[in-house]
Structure formats: C-alpha cells, structure tokens
Amino acid sequence: MTRPISKTQIARRLEWIDALRSGEYKQDAEGGQLRTTHDTYCCLGVVCDLFMPSNWNPMKKPFDKMFYSHGSEQNWAVPAPKLVRKVGLSHDSTEVDNVEFESDMKISVDTCVDMNDLLHMSFDEIADVLLIDLLERSAYKHK
Numbered sequence: 001m002t003r004p005i006s007k008t009q010i011a012r013r014l015e016w017i018d019a020l021r022s023g024e025y026k027q028d029a030e031g032g033q034l035r036t037t038h039d040t041y042c043c044l045g046v047v048c049d050l051f052m053p054s055n056w057n058p059m060k061k062p063f064d065k066m067f068y069s070h071g072s073e074q075n076w077a078v079p080a081p082k083l084v085r086k087v088g089l090s091h092d093s094t095e096v097d098n099v100e101f102e103s104d105m106k107i108s109v110d111t112c113v114d115m116n117d118l119l120h121m122s123f124d125e126i127a128d129v130l131l132i133d134l135l136e137r138s139a140y141k142h143k
Contacts, residue, residue: 005137009088012051013134016087019046020123020130031117033076035068042116043126044109045070048079051086078109088137107133 005013019025026040034045035056041049048055048070056068059076069076070083078084081091090108107130115121115129 005088005134009086010134010138013087013130016047016050017127017130017134019050020127025049025123027116027123029120031113031120033068034070034079037068043112043123044079044084044116046123047083047087052083078113084109088134106137 020043025046028036028040028042028045030036031042033042034048035041037058052070055070057070059069070079084091088107089112090106091110112126115126121129
C-alpha cells in the first residue's frame with residue numbers, strides 16, 4: 001500500500017520537479033555525490049540546494065577538490081532523512097528494475113540514486129517519474 005503524501009510535501013515535490021526541469025542545475029554525469037565542486041548535482045543534491053542551500057560544506061582532504069557534503073560529513077552521497085521527507089521520499093530500498101509505474105509505486109532515496117547514477121536518466125526523465133508518483137499518491141490519498 002502506498003503511503004499518503006501531505007499538501008506541504010506535494011508543494012515541495014512540485015518545486016523540486018520544476019527545479020529539475022528549469023535548466024538551472026547541471027546534472028552530474030559521474031554520480032555518487034550530491035554536489036561536485038564543479039557545481040554539478042545529482043537529483044537529490046537539487047533537493048538539498050532548494051530546501052537547505054546554506055548547508056553545503058567543502059569536504060576535507062582528500063575529497064575537498066571533488067565534492068561537498070550537505071549538513072554533516074556523512075551526507076555527501078544521500079541527504080539526511082529529515083530533508084528527503086520534505087519531498088515525500090522514503091529511505092526504503094526500491095529496485096528501479098522492478099518498479100511498475102502504477103498506483104503502488106513508491107519512490108525512495110535509493111530509487112532516485114539509481115535513476116540518476118545507474119540508469120543515467122536525465123533530470124527531465126526523473127522529474128516525469130517523480131510527477132507520476134506524486135499524482136498516484138495524491139489520488140490514493142483523496143479516494
């Protein structure tokens with residue numbers, strides 16, 4: 001069963017989708033980090049920059065020339081759980097290869113990492129998946 005999403009999470013998810021489609025953020029082709037020192041982002045790095053832009057920290061050596069952490073040193077590959085909940089994501093694992101794009105779809109942090117880093121989906125394609133999930137979960141909540 002899909003978990004309902006709040007109105008605040010819906011608004012934030014739509015803001016994230018708009019940012020992914022805006023062209024303002026350059027997608028990191030390599031993957032593996034939220035934001036590089038060349039100001040390229042994974043889709044989750046865009047969430048960090050949108051909702052907590054002042055939390056970027058340069059990494060300590062030897063990683064200081066490659067990427068930033070967000071909040072704490074541990075948050076360089078995925079955002080903190082509190083932040084991803086703002087856009088209605090879970091931290092549960094979901095295998096993208098097995099996802100059926102229907103009403104039981106649930107997007108997780110792992111799904112976003114897989115779409116960005118393994119499947120090399122564009123920000124526009126990721127935004128489409130996020131919107132489908134949002135529409136399905138919103139419809140479920142309002143039945």
